[in-house]
Amino acid sequence: MEGEIRIRLSEELLVFLPAVRRSAEHRIGYDGTSTLGHIVEALGVPLPEVGPMEVDGARVGPGHRPAAGDLVSVAPMPRPQPVPLDPGQDAPRFLLDVHLGTLARRMRLLGLDTAYHNDMDDPALVVQANRERRVLLTQDRGLLRRRALWLGAYVRGSRPDDQLRDLLGRFAPALRPWTRCTACNGELAEVDKSEVEGGLADGTRRSYDVYGRCADCGQVYWRGAHGGHLEEIVREATRTVASARPA
The missing domain is CATH 3.40.50 (Rossmann fold)
Known part of the structure; x- marks a missing residue:
């Protein structure tokens, strides 16, 4: 060992450490060759969960090799986290x-x-x-x-x-x-009732007139008795996404 470095983890990252080691700052013997990414993962924090890292206030990447005596601050991945998208893609x-x-x-x-x-x-x-x-x-x-x-x-x-x-x-x-099949992930398309009513129960056929069908697996959908619960999931999700995006 060539010396010691200090690793200071943000509170959000402590969940990845065993309870007996769940402290914000760790003193680690350093061999002079390991990268910060390797050191942080050795503590128990997966790199995909790691955001900005700083050494004595200067931003560094996971490939950085610190020096003995350095203080390393490790933040969580920022939210919302950007994801590279292919052309024409609007969501990950x-x-x-x-x-x-x-x-x-x-x-x-x-x-x-x-x-x-x-x-x-x-x-x-x-x-x-x-x-x-x-x-x-x-x-x-x-x-x-x-x-x-x-x-x-x-x-x-x-x-x-x-x-x-x-x-x-x-x-x-x-x-x-309401655009994807919950069973197989295929895309849903609106379908005329006459095309699917042969496979419907009598009660469903009498009670509902609007149907969708999965283009991949053929599963038929309608807003049934459980629709209210699903609509609440959608409403809550919409609120969550809106509050997560920068104003």
């Missing part, structure tokens, strides 16, 4: 790991392009996220530390309501409610 695309199925359905309800598989392992998730330029959402910190991953984010919260609020507050994406 997402990919969720196997534990976030309910969140995936709610995101699709809001019109967010959301890929989800309940049987895909970590290497395959990284491959798809990179190939399709999707933000990989997970609560697996190890998955976020994979060097090959182009962009990922840790989802905070154990309840779907809290997870959705966290996701919308972080990225503030453009919403297009």
Whole structure:
């Protein structure tokens, strides 16, 4: 060891540390060769969650090699977080790991392009996220530390309501409610009742006249008895995104 550096973590990043080490400042023996990115991840904080870093007040990147005695301040990723978009794209695309199925359905309800598989392992998730330029959402910190991953984010919260609020507050994406299939992520198109009524229950056929159908899987949708609950999810999501965007 050539000396010691101090790492000062913002409060938002302490959640990634074990409870016994959940203090804001850490003194670390330094060998003179490790990068800041490596040091911060060794503490337990995934790099996709790290925002601006400063050494004695000067902005540095994760590849910076500090000197003995340096004080390093580590901030969280700023919100809303910008995501590189392809031409013609107005909102990020997402990919969720196997534990976030309910969140995936709610995101699709809001019109967010959301890929989800309940049987895909970590290497395959990284491959798809990179190939399709999707933000990989997970609560697996190890998955976020994979060097090959182009962009990922840790989802905070154990309840779907809290997870959705966290996701919308972080990225503030453009919403297009009622435009995607919650089952497969395909796009919905309005369809005449006469085209689908043969597969409807008698009560549904009598009660509803407006229908949509998924262009990919053929699933038929209508505003049923559960519509009020879904509309409240949409209203709350719209408020969350509006409050997350700069005035």
